[in-house]
Structure formats: C-alpha cells, structure tokens
Amino acid sequence: MQDSSSVADGPHHKLASQRIALSRKNAGQALVALASLGSLLVLLIQILHSSGAIAAGFADWRPILYAYLVWATALGVGQVMIRGERGLRALFLLPAVLFTVAVVIFPTLFGIYIASLDWNLSSFEGPHFNGFNNLIGLFHDSYYWNALGNMVFYAVAVLGEYAVAFGLALLLNAEIRGRKFFRVVFLLPLMLSPVAVSWMIGKSLMEYRFGPAATLARNLGWDNPAFFAHPWIARLSIEAMDAWVSIPFIMIMLLAGLQAMPKEVQEAAKVDGASAWQSFWHVTFPLMLPVSVTVLIIRIIFKLKLADIVINVTAGGPGGATDTVSSFIYRVYRDRSNVGYGTALAMFYLLMIIVLLTVLLRLSSRWTQKVT
C-alpha cells in the first residue's frame, strides 16, 4: 500500500536496501491474501444473513468491525514481511490511514448512498431509493436556504471577531504589567463548553426578566431588552455568544504572530516619525497578513460547523432567524426522523463548503502574494 521511495534522498535510504528472503516475502503475501479472503467471507456471510438468504450469521454487524481490525493487523504484519525496512516505515502511517478510511471515507460514501434514499426512521416502511428527489426537495426548502443565508452572515461576522481579537492581541503585546494574568483570563472563554455557555449567557445572563444583561440594557434606556425575539437582534446575540467563545482563539494566533515579528521593523517606523496608527497600518498589519489569512480561514471553517449554541438557546428561532445549517439538519432528524433527507442536506452543504474553501484558498494565496 504505502511505499517509501527507494530513490529518496532521505536520511535512512542506506538502511532500506536490506535483502529480504524470498520465502518471507511469499509468506507475507499469503498472510495478507488469507486475511483479505477471511474478512470478505465474514462480510459475505453477514450480507447474506441480513438479506435473509442464509440462516447462519451474526446478531449484529459488530463482527465486521473485528474482521476489519484483524485484516488491518494482517496488512501491517504483511507489509513488514514483504517490504522489510520499508514496511517498518509504512507501519508509522498505516494505522492513521486505515482508521481515517474506516471512520471518514466509508461513512461519507455511505452517506452519499443514504442521501439518495427516502428513509424515515419513524415510519414503518424501510428505506427505498428515490434518486434525486431529496436534492430536488432541498431546492424548494425555503428553511434550508434561509439557514444557508444565515451562515453567510455568521461567516462574514468572523471579520468583526477578527477586528476585536486583533485589538486584544495588540493590547497584550504592548508594554503592560500582568501580561500573564490577562492572557490566562482572555483565554478562559475558549475553554468553556458551548453548551454551558448557552445556559450561562444565553439563558441566564440575557434572560428577559432578571438577567443582568437585560437589567443593564434597561438602565441604558432599552425598554424591552428581548435578546431573542427580533430576528436581527437574535442573530446578533447568537453571534455575540459565539464570538465570546472564539475570539480568544483568533487572539492567541495573532499574538503569536505579533511576537514572532522582528522588533526592529517597528522601531524603524518609530524613528521615521510614524504615528501609532501609521506604523500599525503600514507596517504591522501588512506583516501580519499571512497569519491573518490563515487564522481567518481556520475560523471560517469552524464557524461553518456552528450548531451547539443555536440548538440550545434558540433552537433556530425566531422563525428560523438564527438557524445554522447544522442546527436545521439536527432538527430535521430530531423532529422528523428524516435520515435520507437530512443526509442529502448535509451532503449538499459539504459540497458548498468544499467549493467555497477552494475559492477562498486560491484567492487568499494570490492576494497575499500580491501584497507581500
């Protein structure tokens, strides 16, 4: 499977050329073949059993998992026997690859299959194929498109988080006392579980009747501080909570970038008589651009997964105003048990994310090249 290149100018290639006895090589190949055959046999028996063709079989599909483990082990041992030194090297990568294939690639392919089914877990009839009907259905699902629209808002709001985080990073990078204390305190929100934050902030601090945030808002002159009643205010409240949790991440990344920046550059700007703003805008900011682009892209990737806070605070309300794609699909499954349709929605979303990120990565690499 894997194969460390023998022409590589890597440091160990002199050791790679070990002579391997032919008999060992054959034994290795036999072992892999045997394990593959055995696993396929187990799979075949179980497929036939569950389709009712034969009586013999297992109660559930768990043995398939064990068969895969045995096969993976045999493959690893076989690699060493067949390739010797190079097999030993492949052994480093093999576990992670086999694991990822088993838990990502296979479920994703399986998901594509589910997405083409009309499958409702709560109905008595089992799954049946309905081709592209789910896909056609999602184009007419206004709630789904509404959720996608909200995702655009949440993704753009990352820029706001970035601005605040940049400010905080600059503050922490300034000559201050108690830097360690402030850094720990500023990092704390990142550690908290979004579910706990949903209650701590969304359901108690922002509570309409006696939450301190509502009291403060009343004192500031907002008569009716309902944070989750009006669509735009609700959206902003959710975004504020998510920002509270995730600003520390952006801040830490930017702070690392600031600290890695050569001090001489800023000193030079100061000697040239640049004001604080000028030296930031013409020196610091351009130098931070590569870090900024990286952190923004990572942050957008994570933002596109936003779900926990929405599910727990508003459940998508009012009227779907705060819905994210993830929280919407969660409800499609939880309330309607519609596995087929939910998966189709998720797959379509994944497709859009891949397209978006490809474009984003292209643009960002071209842009940073042009500027720096």
Add this chain to the structure above:
Amino acid sequence: MAILTSASQPVRKSRAGSRATRILGRVLIYGALLFWAFVCLFPIYWTVTTSFKSALDVTQGHLLPWLDFQPDWKGWRSLGLSPDSIMKTSNPRDEFVSRFANSIITSVGASALALVLGSLAAYGLSRFRYRFAWMRNDDILFFFMSQLILPPVVLALPFLVLYKALSLLDTRLGLILLYTLTVLPIVIWIMRDQFNSIPVELDEAAFVDGLSVWGAFIRIVLPLAVPGMAAAFILSLVLCWNEYFFAALLTSTDAKTLPVMVASQTGSQGINWWSMAALSTAAIAPLVIVGIFLERYIVSGLTTGAGK
C-alpha cells in the same frame, strides 16, 4: 515575550503634552484590558455565584455574596454535592457522576488514541517519503487535514445508521472512535511540527548505535517530543470534553456525556436557576482549572505553525 520595550529609551519629542498623552495612553490600555477581563470573567462569576443563590436573590438581581445576599448551598444540594447532602444518597448526584465519568472516559480515551495514531503518522510524515498511488507526503498530510472541514452533520446521520448496525449506539467506544476522528488532524499537525523541530541527526546517531527505525523513534525521538504531545493531548481533551453534537445524536441513556446532561436540563420548563448554575459550574470547572494551569500548552498547541 520579553518585556523590554521602546519605553526605556528617552522620549525625544519633549513637547509639554507628550507626557499627558502618554499617561492617557496608559489609562486607555489598562482600561481596555480591564474591560475585556470583566467581559471574560463576569459570565463565569455570575454562574458560580448563582449556584449559591435562592430564587429571590436571582429575581432581585443581587450580585455580591455576603453584601447583597447570603450564600446558600441550594444549587449544590439539588445536585447532591453540598456538604450536608454529600453523604446521603442522591439520584441527581448519581446521574451527574455517571455523566462526568462518561465525559472523562470518552475524552481521555479519544485523546490518547488520537495521540498514538497521530504521533506515529506525524513521525512518518516528518521523516520518510511515502508514495501511495499519486499521493506524496504533502498530499497525505492534506488528506488528513481535510477531515477538519467536514461539518459534524455530514457524518452524524451515516454514523447513526452504521452504529445502529454495529450496536455501537449509546456506547462510550462509539463516541471515542468519533472523537478520535475529530481531533486526529489537529494532533497530526502539532506533532509533525514537533518532530520537524527535532534534528534528524539524532535518529541517524541512533541507527549508527544499531537501533531500528522503531527503536530510534521510541527510545530517542519520542522522549524529546513530550512538550508537543502534552500540547496535543490537552487541546484534544478540551475539544472532546466540550463536544455536544455527536453526543446528543448518538447517546441516549448509558453513554451520555456532561454537555448532553447540561443541555437536557436547560430544555425543561421552569428551570431552577440555582441547580442549573451548579451543574454548569461543575461542568466547566475542570476546564477552567486546565485553562489556568496548563495555559502554556494550550497556547503552544494552538499556535503551531502560526508564526511561520
């Protein structure tokens, strides 16, 4: 991280206002710092104090213990964790303890598994050249990293169906496998950076001494990679501890984790603020402690590759 700065050099422009602007600048900086520290700490403070409040104290918006209101173990008693109820049997406490144990087992198990798989793969990617079909090292690394963009919803429903067939639904093992998957890319990223920073000459010296590839890895390189491993492990721990989406979909009774328990309590009508606050406090306390004492590892884990 040194605090030597340009302030030590004398300010050349000796205008009369420069001293005033400097002081104003200081005030603004510390003002902003203190304001944000308040923003970060107040929700935590609020939650912790609310767990000691009675209904009346909550509705009247009392904030300061002993001055404003008399603290009481009310919230903790409802969880069975107050001093006077800790010795008695308590159903909420049993539930809480089992959820807490589930959270610890799944997050530690997943982090450990991810650390093993990820360290091996990262070492391989850092030291050797692989070729698998058209994929070279960079492609393989990208293959691992690309798992990060998968939103949980894409995997959630297929996993629901698969786990049902494998009878892994509502088991800790099932959650561990999934969580391992979600943190594996991060572990590989951190560990590859760590291994790249360890000179290859060390491996070569080990080979000269007659160690095999694996011997050199385990006995020479791995002990040097402990800081990176600590960072990767702690970061994974935090991510797994806080995970909610998969846990909510894939567990029902046995393997429920703490976030699911917290979420299920908020859902019910007429929430007892004090017991919710106590539950939230207990759920976030381990991570607040981790954040305070192991902040260095989290920062080093997060910033891997940021400054390149």
